[in-house]
Amino acid sequence: MPEPPSSASRRGPAAVPEPGDFVQAGELSIEPDGRTPPRRARLQIGLSGAVLLVFYLTAVFAPWVALYPPGEQHRHSPNAPPTLVHPNSPTRWMSEGLLFVYPRRMTDTLRRRYEEDRSHRIGLRFGARGHLLAPERASDEVFLLGTDALGRDLFSRLVYGSRVSLSIGIVGVVISLALGTIVGVIAGYVGGRTDNLLMRLCEILMALPSFYFLLALAAVIPPGLSPAATFMLIVVLMSFIRWAGFARVIRGMVSGIRELEYVQAARALGVPDLTTMFRHVMPATLSYTVVAATLAIPGFILGESALSLLGLGIQEPSTSWGSLLADAQNLKNLDKYPWILAPGVCIAITTMAFNFLGDRLRDRLDPRSVPRP
Amino acid sequence: MLRFLVRRLAQMVPLLLGITFLSFLIVALAPGDFFSSLALNPSIPPQAVEEMKREFGYGQPLVVRYLAWLWRALHGDLGISVGHRVGVLSLIGQRVTNTLILAVASLIVTWAFAIPVGVIVAIRRGQVSDRLLSLLAFLGMSVPNFFLAFLLMRLALLTGWFPVGGSASFDYDTLSATGKVLDRLHHLILPTIVLSVSGMGGLMRLMRGAILDLMRSDFVRTARAKGLGERVVLFKHVLRNALNPFITLAGYELGSLLGGAALVENVMNLQGLGALMLDAVLSLDIYLVMGSVLIGSLMLLVGNLLADIGLVWSDPRIDFTRLEATH
Numbered sequence: 001m002p003e004p005p006s007s008a009s010r011r012g013p014a015a016v017p018e019p020g021d022f023v024q025a026g027e028l029s030i031e032p033d034g035r036t037p038p039r040r041a042r043l044q045i046g047l048s049g050a051v052l053l054v055f056y057l058t059a060v061f062a063p064w065v066a067l068y069p070p071g072e073q074h075r076h077s078p079n080a081p082p083t084l085v086h087p088n089s090p091t092r093w094m095s096e097g098l099l100f101v102y103p104r105r106m107t108d109t110l111r112r113r114y115e116e117d118r119s120h121r122i123g124l125r126f127g128a129r130g131h132l133l134a135p136e137r138a139s140d141e142v143f144l145l146g147t148d149a150l151g152r153d154l155f156s157r158l159v160y161g162s163r164v165s166l167s168i169g170i171v172g173v174v175i176s177l178a179l180g181t182i183v184g185v186i187a188g189y190v191g192g193r194t195d196n197l198l199m200r201l202c203e204i205l206m207a208l209p210s211f212y213f214l215l216a217l218a219a220v221i222p223p224g225l226s227p228a229a230t231f232m233l234i235v236v237l238m239s240f241i242r243w244a245g246f247a248r249v250i251r252g253m254v255s256g257i258r259e260l261e262y263v264q265a266a267r268a269l270g271v272p273d274l275t276t277m278f279r280h281v282m283p284a285t286l287s288y289t290v291v292a293a294t295l296a297i298p299g300f301i302l303g304e305s306a307l308s309l310l311g312l313g314i315q316e317p318s319t320s321w322g323s324l325l326a327d328a329q330n331l332k333n334l335d336k337y338p339w340i341l342a343p344g345v346c347i348a349i350t351t352m353a354f355n356f357l358g359d360r361l362r363d364r365l366d367p368r369s370v371p372r373p
Numbered sequence: 374m375l376r377f378l379v380r381r382l383a384q385m386v387p388l389l390l391g392i393t394f395l396s397f398l399i400v401a402l403a404p405g406d407f408f409s410s411l412a413l414n415p416s417i418p419p420q421a422v423e424e425m426k427r428e429f430g431y432g433q434p435l436v437v438r439y440l441a442w443l444w445r446a447l448h449g450d451l452g453i454s455v456g457h458r459v460g461v462l463s464l465i466g467q468r469v470t471n472t473l474i475l476a477v478a479s480l481i482v483t484w485a486f487a488i489p490v491g492v493i494v495a496i497r498r499g500q501v502s503d504r505l506l507s508l509l510a511f512l513g514m515s516v517p518n519f520f521l522a523f524l525l526m527r528l529a530l531l532t533g534w535f536p537v538g539g540s541a542s543f544d545y546d547t548l549s550a551t552g553k554v555l556d557r558l559h560h561l562i563l564p565t566i567v568l569s570v571s572g573m574g575g576l577m578r579l580m581r582g583a584i585l586d587l588m589r590s591d592f593v594r595t596a597r598a599k600g601l602g603e604r605v606v607l608f609k610h611v612l613r614n615a616l617n618p619f620i621t622l623a624g625y626e627l628g629s630l631l632g633g634a635a636l637v638e639n640v641m642n643l644q645g646l647g648a649l650m651l652d653a654v655l656s657l658d659i660y661l662v663m664g665s666v667l668i669g670s671l672m673l674l675v676g677n678l679l680a681d682i683g684l685v686w687s688d689p690r691i692d693f694t695r696l697e698a699t700h
Binding site for chain 1: 387388391392395396399400402511512514515516517519520523524526527530537538628631632633635636639640647650651654655657662665666669670672673674677
């Protein structure tokens with residue numbers, strides 16, 4: 001993308017607006033439709049991509065990153081606060097590790113108070129005991145983000161929980177976009193009565209108060225189901241509610257594409273309808289699909305978190321970011337142990353990264369043809 | 374106009390039928406039911422459970438039960454909540470006001486902030502204030518509302534400025550009339566902020582885009598060419614045109630606010646329709662679930678209808694026949 005001539009003048013003195021003349025001054029200085037200038041857009045794409053890459057790699061290599069299994073209870077350190085990690089001086093890097101923490105001891109079992117023992121250091125070494133960063137001895141316990149009431153390491157649970165939370169968005173988007181694309185392409189291409197019927201169905205789904213409906217659907221999940229099955233059910237339920245919106249947009253695009261000459265040509269040549277639909281028409285909707293997918297992923301992550309938070313989704317002993325946050329519903333926890341809010345920070349960061357990415361992708365791939373959701 | 378209204382209302386009927394049947398099907402599919410937990414309770418005699426089952430038409434085919442429910446619903450009888458042993462309609466009636474107040478308050482707050490800020494940001498596009506506010510809007514859109522609820526509740530715990538969840542104080546009944554209103558408002562502040570923040574960001578960005586788009590249109594050039602001042606151009610020409618689509622949006626916003634309200638009610642422990650719905654779902658209280666879904670959908674559809682009416686009223690260019698065709 002060429003650097004627009006405007007970006008230099010915006011920083012130059014010419015861009016300083018004169019009082020009362022603000023609109024014209026602005027007009028000289030920015031791209032006509034107020035999009036983010038390319039250089040900053042590239043930076044944002046890179047940054048969001050990097051954040052997401054780190055998160056997804058963490059999820060994939062969860063056992064390597066997490067220090068403990070998600071269910072492991074350290075009964076002698078319940079509700080421990082997060083540990084401050086200190087950088088080691090370079091001379092100790094080889095002997096002790098890059099980072100170190102001070103060991104802690106519970107001084108008040110009733111109030112769950114902990115005290116650091118400054119006379120010792122626990123070095124965190126890269127690759128120790130088969131973990132990314134770990135103390136050399138297993139008996140040295142390090143709780144980076146603190147523990148819950150049962151002494152389970154929040155950081156480890158967060159890392160394992162990210163597997164559910166991060167994959168639910170991908171799986172959900174794949175299912176709902178596949179369904180939406182198939183229905184949308186058929187409705188838009190075939191038209192007539194089929195179109196009418198399919199679109200009325202979509203309207204019913206879109207007119208549903210979705211969260212209420214999701215709650216009702218969640219009640220269908222039988223209690224004794226395996227974690228993997230629960231996960232799949234939640235994804236399917238959420239996709240079932242969300243595909244209709246995609247289908248409508250794609251149908252609108254397809255009914256326009258159908259009239260284009262190359263499609264007419266394919267038809268005139270006697271290409272079968274199914275081939276035309278999915279080989280020639282559908283690819284033309286892909287730029288929308290990519291953007292819509294990126295922007296829809298946070299919705300699935302949030303949906304699962306909300307359900308799990310209310311106790312209807314992922315349940316113990318499995319974890320997701322939402323189910324970890326359920327602890328915060330207890331006011332005592334929220335008041336005394338605020339670090340249990342860490343999963344919420346992760347959800348917010350992920351959502352933001354996907355939103356940024358989707359937004360910038362939309363600007364890049366044909367900004368006019370892609371409707372804003 | 375009248376024909377348009379009648380048609381829109383008529384279109385709501387199949388939608389409502391579809392929604393209610395779908396919900397009925399789902400709740401009926403759920404494993405176990407309210408009675409299975411009653412039957413496990415040793416303090417309730419089995420005969421009583423049997424009697425209740427008969428009373429609620431239990432054991433008949435699904436379609437028969439749905440039609441029976443529909444028939445009574447048409448007569449204004451939404452059945453009895455098995456769990457609360459109270460009429461569903463009165464139960465919902467108590468709660469729905471709270472939810473509506475919360476949703477409408479959030480809508481007002483969202484608009485009161487988003488539109489002026491959107492205008493300012495559009496005027497100052499590219500400047501530091503634009504970038505900062507746009508980033509804030511993005512943050513607002515991305516922070517999950519339940520997380521924001523937790524953060525604000527923590528703030529309330531730390532400062533004591535606001536009540537931590539709940540719809541009213543413990544001593545609510547002893548308060549004077551003004552005291553009651555003030556108490557309610559005090560409890561409403563945090564939930565309203567939570568619900569407004571996400572909508573605010575999106576609305577602000579849309580406003581910014583709309584104004585920037587319109588700034589380049591021919592009528593603005595004409596207005597400037599005839600010598601109107603920038604302020605007149607902006608407020609009398611651009612803003613008025615930019616606002617039109619937002620009237621439609623407000624109706625649809627109401628729908629998403631209802632969903633958001635359900636979650637926030639549960640997190641912040643408010644006595645609203647969403648909290649009632651969760652209770653009903655957890656105890657498989659079928660008529661209560663059905664009633665909540667029905668009322669929720671009705672509110673949503675009415676919101677959308679109001680949005681369309683508002684659009685027709687605000688924009689004389691809208692053609693009824695075209696509006697009918699698109700819906």
